Amino acid sequence: MKCPECGTENPKDVQYCENCGAELNEDDFKLHSRRINVKILIGLLIITLLGILIYISLFGLTFEGKESDFYLPAVTGDSILAYKNSCIELNLAKVAEDPEAFIGKKVKVTGQIYKKEEYFDFNKTRTHIVLSVPKLFSDPYILTSYTGTLPFKKGDNITVYGEYIYPCVDDELQNELQDNLPEELKGTEVALPSIKAGYIEKINS
Structure with missing residues (x-):
């Protein structure tokens, strides 16, 4: 039996620790074992949570669904012209x-970058x-997702294919979009059109 005070292993039939003299009570030993198990469990929980946080910081959060539900491969090289003509x-x-x-449907639309951010999803x-896009009237925005990085900035005019x-x-836009709603619809979530972009080009203004 291990002494709860000094940790020395003692024979089963002794009442006092041979090292420090502490009384060896079986109930105390069980309580001590339970405390150790709880500490181990808490430690494993902390390690698991840290692992999750590290994963999120490295790889980001992934949406529910397949990659193709949210993104297209970037169109490059000799394929660009044919792709543009197909939209x-x-x-x-x-x-x-x-x-x-x-x-x-494959479409193209021209507008001005209102907000741009890069992130990591599905390992890319x-x-x-x-x-x-002001011609959309009350909710003048179209959301765009693109695989890769782009050299464009806020205020640039671009065409998205x-x-x-x-x-x-877009959760960050909700407050602004609420201002355009009639009173009876205030508080309802505003959905927006979106384009999974294969190609994006800057338009000279």
């Missing part, structure tokens, strides 16, 4: 009337752009 001009008046009309660097999806939500 139709997004009819903004139709989007304002029926935002689901173009789901799954991504760029998220909030595109300001990619697959149209709807609905999408």
